[in-house]
Amino acid sequence: MKALSVPWAVLLLALLMCAVPAAGAEQEAAPCGATEADYGWWRDARFGIFIHWGPGAVIYKHGLQRTAPPADHPGYSKRSYNAKHLPVPKEIDNGEFLKYRDTPRAPVDIYDNLYRVFNPVNFDADSWAKVFKDAGAGYVIFTSKHIDGFCNFNTKYTDYNVMNTPFKQDICKELAEACRKQGLRVLWYYIVSDMYEDSYDLSNPKPYEDYLCHQIEELLTNYGDIAGIWWDGGAIKLDTERICRLMRRLQRGCIYNGRCWGGRHGVAFGSPEQRLGSFDMKRPWETCAVIHGSSWIWNGGKNIKSVNMCLRMLIDCAGGDGNLALNFGPCPDGSIYPPIKERYLGMGQWLRQYGESIYKTRGGPYKPGHWGVSTRRGNTVYLHVTQKWPGGVLALPPLPAKVLACKGLTGGTPEFTQSDKLLEIRLDAEQHACPDTVIALTLDKNAMEIEPIDMPLAPSLTVDAKATASSSVNPNGARGAPETVVNYSFETGKLTKHFGEESNDRGADIHRPGNRKYTDADVERIKKKVGRNHRGHFWRFWMPRADDPQPSIEVDIHQPQTIRRIGINELYGQIRAYELQYHDGKEWKTFYTGNTVDTLQVQLAKPIVAQRVRLLITKTNGESPSIVAFDLF
Incomplete structure (x- = not known):
């Protein structure tokens, strides 16, 4: 081939250089948001492990449980405040800081020096990761920085980090490496609010953004x-596009939730x-x-949910086409509390x-419905029957596909009848499983081609x-009050009802008004008792006294009605034996007995x-049970 003349060679070289983007151009071209893919x-x-941890675990508290800043301070939500200018309290050196485990809040100078x-x-990252893998999780979310500003990683932008503790090991690095060995993906939890970092100031956000x-x-x-960043919120205004482009440039497949910018930048979960x-x-x-109580950080090992309650959360999430991130707080010494480990491993089994x-x-x-949920893949539909159905007959709306086979994954040989009016599943009660009877339906078509089917909802x-x-x-x-377990027609705001279907713009009237007519005085009295949280919230529940040998809670619906279904929800799963009873006008009669309530239908x-x-409750695990919902249908 004849060699190119020098001018042509120069021109070709220039064209090639134009075809290769500069580093800066490549950075600018980084996609701003995550995609569905x-x-x-x-x-x-479907299942991830969430972990909240830091120095606050030493006294069972997180940053929001520090005492308020001085009176002349605008408040933590507007500007940070820390104890760097104050002397180290003597309680830090003599161990008396432990007394704050039993108080609602800890002084700022105590909390900020717990590091x-x-x-x-x-702490053994490899053993942690093995537990998470054996639990059946696919990813781990770990707190790199929580609202108290403490960083669990080696950062050069603040001294308030794990490398300046007696431990002096990069927890994030060790955990990330251990998780990768187990095939688990890692997301970092990072909160925008910061109660400690000096540059956090709503009136001048740019330094903190940097x-x-x-x-x-x-x-x-x-x-x-x-794999991603799990953002938590904050009132400070930041350049979210800058942050999103940064994430996607450094980790091209990075996913994230929408607590900081909603759906403005790509797909946020x-x-x-x-x-x-x-x-x-x-x-x-x-x-x-949270797997234990209502606290995201270690709470001393109280109120741990049962394995069945944890599985029900996962099953219900999957049936709603969502994931579950089940959080625990590690112990202050770095270990996983054995009962919590037992719950995770039970899920994995x-x-x-x-x-x-x-x-x-x-x-x-x-x-999702009162009966349970369904999931699908290929030409298979999985029915997750989480209700108790002693009659052994499950009637569902018609399925626009032919059922070719019906198999009980959890045991038994279910039978089915299909028509254009319903799909009926029959399985002997002896073959029902707890917390979930799983039945696989093989169809004559791809199940993903079927539009979601509404379930009739009884008030x-x-x-x-x-x-x-x-x-x-x-x-x-x-x-604690028993009035908390039912809904009221005068309540307004978002309600969490039976299986996740929230109402953002209507009150409890979506259930239809009840039969009871309240006076204005009644309304005010009940409002004071139930508070502002929706029914089902973990700060709204009935709890009996510890000295009550056989506690009971009753609902009176004001006139006799036909009842076909009962729904009762616990917070943590502490009941070990119970009876459901109705009053016949003379005495209480038992019509159903069981061992665990958990999330009962x-x-x-x-x-x-x-009417009543x-x-x-005839037996518990030794802890006082908490009931958040009591429904009759």
Whole structure:
């Protein structure tokens, strides 16, 4: 081939240089937001472990439980305040800081100096990751920085980090490496609000924005492949497009939730907190919930949810086409509390047997209902029957596909009858499983081609019911009063009802008004008792006194009605034996007995007619039970 002349060679070289973008241009071209395709692995995983940890664990508290700043300070939400200018309290050196485990709040100078005694010598990232893998999780979310400003990673932008504790080890680095060995993806939790960092100031946000971006660059550069950022909120106004482009430039497939910018930049997953999300196949979502009590950080090992309650949360999330991020707080010494480990491993044992009905599935085609939920993959629909159905017959709306086969994954040989009016499943009661009877339907078509099927929803008969109890730890407040377990037609605001379908613009009238007519005085009295939280919230519950040998709670629906179904929800799963009873006008009669309530739905084999129904608790695990909902249908 004849050689090019020099002018032509120069021209060709110039053209080639124009075709290769400069580094700056490549950075500018980084996509601003995540795409639906980025969520493929995340949807397949369905289950993640959430971890909240830091120096506050030493006294069972997080940053919001510091005492208020001085009176002349505008408040933590507007500007940070820390104890760097104050002397180190003597309690830090002599161990008396532990007394703040039993107080609602800790002084700022105590809390801000807990890092000096934070020494989790029993932290073993490899053993943690093995537990998470054996639990059946696909990813881990870990607190890189919480609202107290403390950083669990080696950052050069603040001294308030783990490298300046007695531990002096980069927890984020060790955990990320251990998780990757187990095939688990890692997301960093990072909160925008910061009660400690000096540059956090709503009146001058740019310095803090720079601080935040520097730390996000560290977290997405120094720790290998990171799957995403789990953002928590803050009132400070930041350049969210700058932050989003930074994430996507450093980790191209980075996903994130929408607490800081909603849907302004690509696909951000929803993150309903301590409640079940709504059925939604368009936007990815993930319920974040706590395995122990209501505290995200270590609470001393109290009120740990049962394995069945944890599984029900996961099953219900999958049926709504969402994920579950189940949080725990590690112990101050770095270990996982054995009962919490037991719960996670119990979930893993179930998932190893029945995970095909959860992993790599989508929600539907049946929307969630009192009976349970459904998931689907390929030409298979998985029915997750989480109700008690002693009659052994499940009737569902018609399915627009032919059922070719019906298999009981959890045991038994179910039979089915299909018509253009209903799909009926029959399975002997002896073969029903707890917490979930899983039945696989093989169809003659791809189940994903079926549009979601609405489930008929019966209104609760206990709206406006009179609720009374044998005892209460707090008869006049939302954390104890029996009135908290029912909805009222005069309530307004968002309600979490039976399985995640929230109402954002209407009150309890969506259930239809109850039969009871309240005076204005009654309304005010009940409002003071139930508080402003919706029914089902973890700060709204009935709890009996500890000295009540057989506590009971009763609902009176004011006139006899036919009752076909009972729904009762516990907060933590402490009941070990109970009876459901109705009053026949003379005495209480038992019509159903069981061992655990957890999240209970009972489809009665034979309806009852009654006005007064009660739950009689005959045995617990030693802790006082908490009931958040009592429904009759």
